[in-house]
Amino acid sequence: MEKLKRTDRLVVLSTLLTKNPNALFSLSDLATITGAAKSTISEDLTIVKEVFSLFSLGELSSIAGAAGGVVYKPVEHEEATGEFLEKLAERFSEPDRIVPGGFIYMTDVIYDPRIISRIGEIFFTKFCACSPDYIVTVETKGIPIAMMTARSFNVPLVIIRDSGRVTEGTSVSINYVSGSSQRIQTMSLSRRALPTGAKVLIIDDFMKGGGTAQGMHNLMKEFNAEVLGTGVVIATREPQDKLIKDYYALLELISIHELSKNILIKPFIENKETFLK
Amino acid sequence: MEKLKRTDRLVVLSTLLTKNPNALFSLSDLATITGAAKSTISEDLTIVKEVFSLFSLGELSSIAGAAGGVVYKPVEHEEATGEFLEKLAERFSEPDRIVPGGFIYMTDVIYDPRIISRIGEIFFTKFCACSPDYIVTVETKGIPIAMMTARSFNVPLVIIRDSGRVTEGTSVSINYVSGSSQRIQTMSLSRRALPTGAKVLIIDDFMKGGGTAQGMHNLMKEFNAEVLGTGVVIATREPQDKLIKDYYALLELISIHELSKNILIKPFIENKETFLK
Numbered sequence: 001m002e003k004l005k006r007t008d009r010l011v012v013l014s015t016l017l018t019k020n021p022n023a024l025f026s027l028s029d030l031a032t033i034t035g036a037a038k039s040t041i042s043e044d045l046t047i048v049k050e051v052f053s054l055f056s057l058g059e060l061s062s063i064a065g066a067a068g069g070v071v072y073k074p075v076e077h078e079e080a081t082g083e084f085l086e087k088l089a090e091r092f093s094e095p096d097r098i099v100p101g102g103f104i105y106m107t108d109v110i111y112d113p114r115i116i117s118r119i120g121e122i123f124f125t126k127f128c129a130c131s132p133d134y135i136v137t138v139e140t141k142g143i144p145i146a147m148m149t150a151r152s153f154n155v156p157l158v159i160i161r162d163s164g165r166v167t168e169g170t171s172v173s174i175n176y177v178s179g180s181s182q183r184i185q186t187m188s189l190s191r192r193a194l195p196t197g198a199k200v201l202i203i204d205d206f207m208k209g210g211g212t213a214q215g216m217h218n219l220m221k222e223f224n225a226e227v228l229g230t231g232v233v234i235a236t237r238e239p240q241d242k243l244i245k246d247y248y249a250l251l252e253l254i255s256i257h258e259l260s261k262n263i264l265i266k267p268f269i270e271n272k273e274t275f276l277k
Numbered sequence: 278m279e280k281l282k283r284t285d286r287l288v289v290l291s292t293l294l295t296k297n298p299n300a301l302f303s304l305s306d307l308a309t310i311t312g313a314a315k316s317t318i319s320e321d322l323t324i325v326k327e328v329f330s331l332f333s334l335g336e337l338s339s340i341a342g343a344a345g346g347v348v349y350k351p352v353e354h355e356e357a358t359g360e361f362l363e364k365l366a367e368r369f370s371e372p373d374r375i376v377p378g379g380f381i382y383m384t385d386v387i388y389d390p391r392i393i394s395r396i397g398e399i400f401f402t403k404f405c406a407c408s409p410d411y412i413v414t415v416e417t418k419g420i421p422i423a424m425m426t427a428r429s430f431n432v433p434l435v436i437i438r439d440s441g442r443v444t445e446g447t448s449v450s451i452n453y454v455s456g457s458s459q460r461i462q463t464m465s466l467s468r469r470a471l472p473t474g475a476k477v478l479i480i481d482d483f484m485k486g487g488g489t490a491q492g493m494h495n496l497m498k499e500f501n502a503e504v505l506g507t508g509v510v511i512a513t514r515e516p517q518d519k520l521i522k523d524y525y526a527l528l529e530l531i532s533i534h535e536l537s538k539n540i541l542i543k544p545f546i547e548n549k550e551t552f553l554k
Contacts (some may be wrong), residue, residue: 007287011328014291019334020391033332051288055310057296099446107445107470111436113428114297143420144434151390157421159388168384169376193384 009034009044017048017060017072021124022154026069045070056080058121074152075125076118084118085267089251092234095261102258110205110233111144119250120148123203123231126248130228132201134158134194138187138216142204145233149203158194160187160216168193172222176215187215189223196224207232207249210242217244235268286311286321294325294337294349298401299431303346322347333357335398351429352402353395361395362544366528369511372538379535387482387510388421396527397425400480400508403525407505409478411435411471415464415493419481422510426480435471437464437493445470449499453492464492466500473501484509487520494521512545 004012012034016025027038034041049060052072059073076084088109097105109115123145132153137146138160150157161168168190175184194200202216213230220227235242235249249268256263281289289311293302304315311318326337329349336350353361365386374382386392400422409430414423415437427434438445445467452461471477479493490507497504512519512526526545533540 007284007324008328008331010284010287011291011325012332012334014288015295015329015332015334018292018295019394023391047284048288051285052292054285055289055292057289057292099444101444103444105444105446105467105469107436107467108433111424111427111434113424113431113434114300117296117428140416140420140436140438143417143436144424147388147390147421147424150388151394154390156385157388157390159384159417159420161417167376167378167380167382169382190382190384192382 004034004036006040006044009036009041010047013041013044013048017070018058018074020154021058021072021074021152024063024069024071026067029069073124073128074121075128076121081122081125082267084122085250088115089265089267092251092265093263095263097263098256098258098261100258102256104234104253104256104263106205106234107141110141113148116145116148119145119233120150120152122250123149123201124152127201127229127231128153130201131199132228133198134200134225136160136194136200136202136216136220136225137204138162138212141206145205146203149201149231153201158189158200160189160219162187172219174215174219174222176218177211178209178215185215187212187219189219194223194225198223198225199228200225201228202230204230204232205234207235207242207244207247209239210244210247213247214243234265281311281313283321286313286318287324290318290321290325294347295335295351297431298335298349298351298429301340301346301348303344306346350401350405351398352405353398358399358402359544361399362527365392366542366544369528369542370540372540374540375533375535375538377535379533381511381530381533381540383482383511384418387418390425393422393425396422396510397427397429399527400426400478401429404478404506404508405430407478408476409505410475411477411502413437413471413477413479413493413497413502414481415439415489418483422482423480426478426508430478435466435477437466437496439464449496451492451496451499453495454488455486455492462492464489464496466496471500471502475500475502476505477502478505479507481507481509482511484512484519484521484524484526486516487524490524491520511542 030041031038056077059075061071099105135146135150136158170191171188173186173188230247232249234251236253251265252268254264307318308315333354336352338348376382412423412427413435447468448465450463450465507524509526511528511530513530528542529545531541
């Protein structure tokens with residue numbers, strides 16, 4: 001291979017890093033890929049780091065030591081997040097989103113790759129201090145968001161099913177009462193989906209009474225998993241007394257009136273309690 | 278803002294483009310973001326394009342005209358895909374993946390963000406000539422893969438549910454017989470999830486008899502949607518006579534023996550028939 005110029009190397013480095021969020025690249029790996037000396041790569045990475053910071057494109061973290069290298073962390077600036085959530089709240093507040101029963105039609109938004117890439121990065125930014133081993137969600141609507149969160153953390157996704165499935169071997173099931181249906185439901189997880197003692201972050205699309213989230217917490221106990229936090233896209237203001245206390249929501253559903261077709265959704269204001277357990 | 282150097286601009290351009298696959302950036306947008314002249318950006322993009330090609334990082338396509346600009350296409354080289362699929366086939370062939378009933382435990386692989394990012398790009402590469410408006414899948418296990426495919430195409434995901442859900446308004450349901458259960462099942466899609474006449478690509482994790490895929494095709498007819506293609510991760514060799522003829526699989530399940538704990542999975546060899554309808 002012809003020797004690369006710095007300009008060429010910067011394209012390779014920026015692309016590899018941003019395509020693989022939270023993946024560790026050693027200086028040796030990067031030196032091999034680009035055919036440059038480690039000291040040269042080090043200088044290149046300084047430029048990448050500065051530009052990422054200047055343009056709020058995320059952070060480049062250096063990890064020292066023999067097993068060290070660099071990692072791209074897709075963190076968002078608070079200001080950019082605030083603007084994004086304001087717009088998201090407006091979209092969810094569109095009157096024609098009300099479907100019979102007083103529910104909000106959300107799937108066009110929460111299945112849109114550009115939007116949920118951002119949401120995944122926002123959850124990453126919020127929870128990145130706590131290094132989960134797995135992102136856990138329950139089928140179905142939370143899956144795309146949980147998936148993009150898992151991508152930002154570079155950890156596997158675990159999907160709790162709403163019944164035991166023959167194709168996944170032995171499973172553990174628990175019963176829970178979901179706030180939206182007020183019926184006893186079952187959620188199941190394959191025994192081999194999660195090793196015992198794992199650290200997990202729970203991600204879901206919507207929380208009302210917290211019954212589903214509490215069900216997930218209880219199921220996690222069966223796997224001796226440590227729940228590091230719970231993140232949802234929308235939490236309702238009422239009931240204030242939810243079954244799960246420590247959660248983080250992007251947006252708050254303040255009110256919904258089916259008759260007058262009024263929905264009021266705002267960015268969630270964190271209370272003083274910490275959302276990390 | 279201080280005037281950026283070419284090195285800095287290349288970091289910004291590479292990062293923005295690869296973070297937003299298949300999204301159009303006009304030269305004016307990029308000029309505004311970086312504070313450089315359009316002619317300068319044009320020269321920068323030539324470098325990005327060459328490096329992407331040299332390192333098989335994808336393609337940069339220029340779109341001419343007033344509404345033109347550049348688009349990053351996350352295409353994979355055939356050789357890299359071949360190596361990846363060989364390794365994937367080996368992983369799925371691990372004997373302890375057999376679960377009672379002769380099924381394969383797949384979720385640790387198909388919920389892993391790094392693996393399914395690659396799978397999404399492989400499906401993109403295979404189907405990128407056909408420009409779908411939506412990626413369609415049926416819950417549950419195919420969702421992460423379909424999501425990453427939707428990300429590569431930069432189009433929304435549509436998830437068919439296995440029953441009508443109260444939170445999505447009016448829905449259309451059809452019955453189908455799934456090959457694995459041999460039971461009549463129902464799949465439903467909210468009327469507003471897909472506009473009439475859309476062009477769709479169907480993505481799923483597994484295909485045996487093709488009953489589920491055929492169900493999706495039939496449901497798409499109810500929405501007057503045009504199915505441009507069907508892609509699955511694993512298709513079984515038997516039955517050869519599947520209900521869906523035109524599909525593309527990444528891997529082929531040649532044989533599975535529960536008693537001797539033998540699984541044989543290989544990269545799928547395309548037959549002469551086209552997989553695009």
